[in-house]
Amino acid sequence: MMKQWISAVLLTCSMSLTIFAMQVQAKDLPDFTELAEKQGPTVVNISITSVVHGNGGGMGFPGMPNDENLQELLRRFGIPGMPGMPGQEGGQDYKTQSLGSGFIISSDGYILTNAHVVSEADEVLVKLSDKREFKAKIIGADKRTDVALIKIEATGLPKVVVGDPGALKVGEWVAAIGSPFGLENTMTAGIVSAKGRALPQENYVPFIQTDVAINPGNSGGPLFNLRGEVVGVNSQIYSKSGGSMGLSFSIPIDVAIDISNQLKSSGRISRGWLGIGIQEVTKDLADSFGLKQTSGALIAGVEKNSPADKGGLEVGDIILKFDGKPIVTSADLPRVVASIKPGKVVPVEIVRKGASKTLQLGVGEMPNEQADAQPSSKEPAKPESNKIGLTLRELTPQQKKKLNGKNGLLVVESVGAAAQAGIRRGDVILGLNNNESQSVDLFNKQINAVAAGKTVAVLVLRGENTLYVPIKVSK
Template sequence: MKLTKNTNSNVVSLSAAKTTSKRRSRLLNGTMALAIAGAMVAPLTLVPASAQAEPVRVKAPAMPNFVGLVDAVRPTVVSVRVRSEVKEDDRMSGIPPMFRDMPEDHPLQKFFREFGIPHGESQQKKAPRKRFDQSQGSGFFISDDGFVVTNEHVVNGGTEFTIVTSEGDELEATLVGSDKRSDLALLKVEGKEKFQYVAFAEEAPLVGEWVVAVGNPFGLGGTVTSGIVSARGRDIGAGIYDDFLQIDASVNRGNSGGPAFNVKGEVVGVNSAIVSPSGGNVGIAFAIPAQTAKKIISDLKEDGSVTRGWLGVQIQPVTKDIAESLGLDSENGTLVAEVQGDTPAKAAGFQAGDIILKVNDEEVNGPRELAKVIAGYSPNTEVEITYWRNGDIDTTTVKLGAIPEEKNQASATKSKDANTALVDSLGIELATAEQAGADVEGVVVTQVDPDGPAADKGITPGSVITEVAGIKVVTPTDVAEQVEKAREQGRKAVLLRVTRGDNTLFVAIPLENGDN
């Protein structure tokens, strides 16, 4: 029985093996038959792997851990408290005139006394109490002897400054200097011990790199957020130093002046502004790059102020339309819209319409580049400027001046009853300066067709056209003639020199009937 059982068992296994073998043979034969049948219909084409399109794949980095970084840099970041005195005019500005001279027995006297608001006869008898406002921002130590970087708009108007460390210690600070154009300021605190500090990064971060922001949002000191560099070179209309890093680390009110760190613990930017309809974080924040901050802070530390070279020109980009209207092959350089009087540029012989190409062999493609390069030199420095004029390229030496204080811009006016002449191809109505009642040289724009080409280029009522295609104009007829001449020459656009208040710029307006 035992032998038979073993034999039967082997037989069963063997039979199963044979059955499986037969099935495999039939399957193989069938597969071969299908393959042959398929070959009879169409040949099989093999595509090399190298010829196949493959999607881009990047090995995912490990999730970052910022614990070590935060522990190292947190003691270097501080809160900045700024106390400013409220001026008498500011205290009275919110009071209607009818309440400013109330008698002593007026029912509202008690209300005004409780809030310390000056009023009535009592104001004449005694000096008002001083009142103060307090604001907060962020900052960080850049040296062991107590220098602290923050924003200019944080300390602006302040009379007393207090630094609050990560451990809660309050230290009195003095303002070394501030610079409104770059929105940077430098404070100094005194201490018995040396302070922990951080350094500015030598290299600019790349888009996509991690950043960590530490600061004092809404008064919550020591807050840490993280994100990435979203973009570089952002222009937010803040001035000549419009070259911001855009980051998506959460930044709110009170973060101003605080640092944005890279993963090495180096400061890559000084948090300065946010974009937000509500005033809170929406993932768009701007930081002053370390490369800009280093030079400004160095100047402030040295003498408390920043001195910049000055050329004395109003400038604008060379757009495609402007390049075409001037017959240029490229959009390189920076266009001089106006040469201001009694300036280094005027002394050097620059003219409106010149295109500055290089400063000391450094290309300056656009107003921002030119402004930064010129501002980077000290006053009285001599620089070589290469420029284009009327088809020729020349070089001249200019001794830079000191950049003056900013002036308020005046606005142009127009006369509603002006006798206008319509320039159809531009979509504007014009009048002479006399007709418009304006004390200016040129032709005044009195109306603009909102659907016309001039409106698309930003021409507004009150603008003054002083030149068309390089020719001075004083009447609407002059403008029309030069526009027609540009069309006859086959120009795709006509170049206008336009004054708006104290600003002058060139505007290239497309011609509807220009050659394509």
């Protein structure tokens, strides 16, 4: 009896301790209720209608007949009529609808969202948290940063408080409000997973990475810190299923506000521009250049008559600081340059052939389109391959003309170490370890002089792009 009593007491104590621990833990967790109550009204649901022009064929596909029986079969299974089917205004045009989110940044109706949410929209409908609906006007959109500014005719609207994304810390709690799958004013929460994240094909945004659940329909909605300040615009997710996998990316709010201010004032975006091609400084490239660290952006190409060319930057230079801002990785440079007002002269700290140097460079304005010459890759003859597996030929006068008179060596065949490093037939070799490639004989002599086991940096032109390729000379 005594044992049973002791066991009961111990069980009661254990349960009490567990409950106490849960209560302590609950006190340590953030409370998002006030944030949801105060900031929910600043978030809007965006419905986009687009008119798609069909091809006149049945069901919108060439060769598919307009079949009344097929139309009836689809109706029975609850499938709506497809474009091009009978009864759809000639089978030519049809409307599609999509959903997104946004948030109010001024009480007179200016709203931020993603460019991909409103792109190609014929009609934008904004629904507020109080169920009022307004047709919106697209003030402007910037595809490079995926930011858009729209406007509704309303006053006295609740607006967000803009925070400082630079003050965010990895591990800090954040929350998103939006309309995932059309479910309006849905809040999800998580932590900041990383800052300044660079994504493929996204050179102008230092993304905030979070594990907040972001799904289709959340795009364009706000990311809040615990103080209720908006710190980002939810833009992208990484997903294999189409739903949240804990990898969400937001545009820092300072980037988005700068873009929106430009769109509001002029309807266009003005960005700084240098006219260079860059790549990461890998350990192999750092060794080949005699550098002790891998920080900076390596210049792999300089466009003729560009701001970089006029300012004295050269292929092989490594930019360590631009306008006083450190360039830790190559992805830092496009963002820093783009943020500078065109026409401004800034200091640029570089390393050139092992020596530090500071240039004063005038930043240009980014053009809409750039086109470079593309060399031909057809040559019939096959000389012998060199020490790293490259078979080279000197360029013809016509090919040199396309390169503005520059010297280069055409890769006829690539095997061995060169092939393993990624050099392929049709590439043009422009230089070796910052030395111009003037002839096949000179290039091969330079390669033969390199000790076995050492790494060389080969400057390659492929199509419109140049890059340094590190190759380890075999023993």
